[in-house]
Amino acid sequence: MGLDRRSFISLVAGGVAGSLFTPVIWKTLDDVSIWTQNWPWIPRLQYGEELTVPALCKLGADAYGVKVKTIAGRPVAAEGNPDHPLSLGGICPLGAASVHLLYSPSRVKNPKLKDGSSFKDITWEEAEELLAGKITEAGANMAMISGDETGSVTDVLSGLVGKAGSDKSYFMPGESAPAAAALAMLGGDGQVGYDIENANYVLMLGADALGSWGNVARNGKAFSASREKGVKFVYVGPAQNGTTAVADSWIPCAAGTEPVLALGIAAVIAGTNRDRSFWPGFASFAKFVQTSYPLEKVVEITGVSAATITGLARELARAGRPLVLTAAEAGQGLGAFELAAGMSLNMLLERVNTVGGVRILPWAPKVVEAAADKKAMLANDLVAYLSTVADGGAEAPALLMVYGANPAYALPNLAKAQAAIDKAGFVVSFSSFMDETAAMADLIMPDSYAFERLDDAYSPYGSGQPNYTVAAPVIKPVFDTKPAGDVLLSVAAKAELDLGFESFEDVVKAKAEALGADFDEMVEGAAWVSEEFPAQDLALWTTPLQELAVAAQDGKTLALAPVLRLKIGSAKVAIPPFNTNAIRFDEMLGNDMYVLINAATAKNLGLKKDDAVKLASSGGECKARVRIFEGVMNDTVVAPLGLGHTAWDAFSRGKGDNVYKLLAADTEAETGLSRFATVRVTVSKA
Amino acid sequence: MAKCKSCVVLPFLVGLVASIVLGWWGFPKVLYSQKTQPIRFDHVVHVEDQAMACEDCHAFRDDGSYAGMPTNANCVGCHEDVQGEDPDEARYVTEYVQQEKEVEWLGYQKQPDNVYFSHIAHKELDCTSCHPDVANMSTPPVYYENRLSGYSKDTMKMWQCEECHAQSGASNACFVCHK
Numbered sequence: 001m002g003l004d005r006r007s008f009i010s011l012v013a014g015g016v017a018g019s020l021f022t023p024v025i026w027k028t029l030d031d032v033s034i035w036t037q038n039w040p041w042i043p044r045l046q047y048g049e050e051l052t053v054p055a056l057c058k059l060g061a062d063a064y065g066v067k068v069k070t071i072a073g074r075p076v077a078a079e080g081n082p083d084h085p086l087s088l089g090g091i092c093p094l095g096a097a098s099v100h101l102l103y104s105p106s107r108v109k110n111p112k113l114k115d116g117s118s119f120k121d122i123t124w125e126e127a128e129e130l131l132a133g134k135i136t137e138a139g140a141n142m143a144m145i146s147g148d149e150t151g152s153v154t155d156v157l158s159g160l161v162g163k164a165g166s167d168k169s170y171f172m173p174g175e176s177a178p179a180a181a182a183l184a185m186l187g188g189d190g191q192v193g194y195d196i197e198n199a200n201y202v203l204m205l206g207a208d209a210l211g212s213w214g215n216v217a218r219n220g221k222a223f224s225a226s227r228e229k230g231v232k233f234v235y236v237g238p239a240q241n242g243t244t245a246v247a248d249s250w251i252p253c254a255a256g257t258e259p260v261l262a263l264g265i266a267a268v269i270a271g272t273n274r275d276r277s278f279w280p281g282f283a284s285f286a287k288f289v290q291t292s293y294p295l296e297k298v299v300e301i302t303g304v305s306a307a308t309i310t311g312l313a314r315e316l317a318r319a320g321r322p323l324v325l326t327a328a329e330a331g332q333g334l335g336a337f338e339l340a341a342g343m344s345l346n347m348l349l350e351r352v353n354t355v356g357g358v359r360i361l362p363w364a365p366k367v368v369e370a371a372a373d374k375k376a377m378l379a380n381d382l383v384a385y386l387s388t389v390a391d392g393g394a395e396a397p398a399l400l401m402v403y404g405a406n407p408a409y410a411l412p413n414l415a416k417a418q419a420a421i422d423k424a425g426f427v428v429s430f431s432s433f434m435d436e437t438a439a440m441a442d443l444i445m446p447d448s449y450a451f452e453r454l455d456d457a458y459s460p461y462g463s464g465q466p467n468y469t470v471a472a473p474v475i476k477p478v479f480d481t482k483p484a485g486d487v488l489l490s491v492a493a494k495a496e497l498d499l500g501f502e503s504f505e506d507v508v509k510a511k512a513e514a515l516g517a518d519f520d521e522m523v524e525g526a527a528w529v530s531e532e533f534p535a536q537d538l539a540l541w542t543t544p545l546q547e548l549a550v551a552a553q554d555g556k557t558l559a560l561a562p563v564l565r566l567k568i569g570s571a572k573v574a575i576p577p578f579n580t581n582a583i584r585f586d587e588m589l590g591n592d593m594y595v596l597i598n599a600a601t602a603k604n605l606g607l608k609k610d611d612a613v614k615l616a617s618s619g620g621e622c623k624a625r626v627r628i629f630e631g632v633m634n635d636t637v638v639a640p641l642g643l644g645h646t647a648w649d650a651f652s653r654g655k656g657d658n659v660y661k662l663l664a665a666d667t668e669a670e671t672g673l674s675r676f677a678t679v680r681v682t683v684s685k686a
Numbered sequence: 687m688a689k690c691k692s693c694v695v696l697p698f699l700v701g702l703v704a705s706i707v708l709g710w711w712g713f714p715k716v717l718y719s720q721k722t723q724p725i726r727f728d729h730v731v732h733v734e735d736q737a738m739a740c741e742d743c744h745a746f747r748d749d750g751s752y753a754g755m756p757t758n759a760n761c762v763g764c765h766e767d768v769q770g771e772d773p774d775e776a777r778y779v780t781e782y783v784q785q786e787k788e789v790e791w792l793g794y795q796k797q798p799d800n801v802y803f804s805h806i807a808h809k810e811l812d813c814t815s816c817h818p819d820v821a822n823m824s825t826p827p828v829y830y831e832n833r834l835s836g837y838s839k840d841t842m843k844m845w846q847c848e849e850c851h852a853q854s855g856a857s858n859a860c861f862v863c864h865k
Contacts, residue, residue: 011701022709
């Protein structure tokens, strides 16, 4: 029987009919629909045990405990640590984005050596041998910069530099240095802290305590608790910000003149009937403030009315446990005399070294013998040093090592800082990220990220009591990075400089032992805290009193109020990719940043909303767009720090401009510290 | 006419039968690839010889989530070094434990990411209601992987979940399984 056309059609028809009674069609359709959901670029969930692991967040100026949530050992989110005294369950915007930075595209994934205008990858062995050779070559002609005031890695780095015979150990600018110098002017010695939790009236003179200043998470918790207790929080500053949004009141005050207001209030209080004549230094202090800062002069400088000044004086005097927090809006830039002005007001109110007042904390114990004392290191002014090197007034270091800092981006007198770094013989960056300083460096030895290394923190600036935190690694290094502390000890040994420790863990254990803290307990997340405050022999100013330098209003320039918004980043990190969605429509227009001026100022300058403008100071220039905001004082321009990066990644590079370029610093003659909180700028159409 | 009728019916029947046979017997062989577990884990040795309970390895965590397949952390207590003469045990120790590498066990019932399945909510059921009775096997069953979808042949389909929920009076609302 042959298979004719009709039979073939029947065969096929039978096959098709039969297939309907099999899973072929139905199963294939079902599986194809599932297949369309299985593209390789669709993220897959990782299953495993969910844990919360204690860790440290040091991405801003603060250093506090967080808890990292892990799934199958992989960090997925960070949250506040209720058991840590500086978190109390709170977390800052950078901490919230900290886990995602672990996988940031700007991570430096392995050691790199400058090769022409780019970098070539090298091994850790090669990098350590190279650095050991450079250390030996440089001898005492080396310097170090650290952006971490709290950690022991700074001690190791400073110890290495000290062992080589150099005293050039520097911190990035902050308020610890002027605060310590201010305390010294009042006869004290120690770290300055603030017992916000136990105050019943908090006057924030420029301190953006609820947005970016001090122990941000802890401040927020103290504020939250204060609501039920009737504690009043008053903010004094040139513009509305995160703090004014929730504070009980905002008193507009010309940018950078808050210390003048402090002395004005002090003059009012000193003039009251109470007999303070037996207080050490009171007579000369009272005479100084009443002569140099009469009410009308303070009104003229600060823009705060006489009634408000006397009202503040009255409220402070009656409060019982008032506390005055003095700071620059950006958390840096005040000189020691300016901070001492606020400190003297606390003294006048008898609020120094007492519950709910200013607390004097002991310095961290020194465990690396060759390291500089923290007090001495704070007195070394980095801005002045780099400016002098750039101007040729000092020899450029043959070797410059940078840890936890980005001086090529986040310093006043920025052009000079960059020139000085450029003049250094050999620059080594230990940055975890390709920041501006790493991009300029000759050698990058990438530090493992915060959650990949053992780290510690002793009492960050503002802490109300001595505290010490140790955090173990949450995860093994994701890339070919190494903890800087161990790398430095290894390199020091190769260069035959004995720092007394073989591993960074030994350094931390030694510090814990010196404090009487339990290393193992701290690794589990329990911070060490102490209630011991060294006795102080304070007086109302022990050094010659002098008037504060305030940039004169000239009708042509505006007072610059640089502001720090942690969601945008800090002096250490650029905007985390996770936070880009938090940039509001009124903060950026395309790739341009907004600066804020009020309508009256805009009218005087002939500017309107969205105009492209150029801001210029003696330090440099910035480009921006104008946004009209009535929460800014007259003749003041508010500009955000943290934008305008030239390195990092696509999430931050080329977004806005770098306001640090505008910060022109001068040097306080008595202390040698730089001050840059009262910069004036011209604003003109670009 | 009769001849003409057989010319139509017979090929139709042949095509029908051939199609049914190929559809039920040949199609699955094409659709599924066969895989074996990376290590031949002998449940019998562990359950009968070592008197281990299922929960020793397949345990609930403190938060109620299910640990599922054990990791090296479960095994190194005994298998840091080779214990017996089983070549698979030796391979596990040298290739996984000593290399600090986890075994990529094949899950017979692994659900897609968009399905939330809680073992603790189903703990009253016998394990073998859904899983093969591996406790009585020295060699794990063959793993059939769907070449199109990538899932195991034994992955439970939604209608099976719904059927059981309906029979037991549990909710069949979408959000019960799809969060």
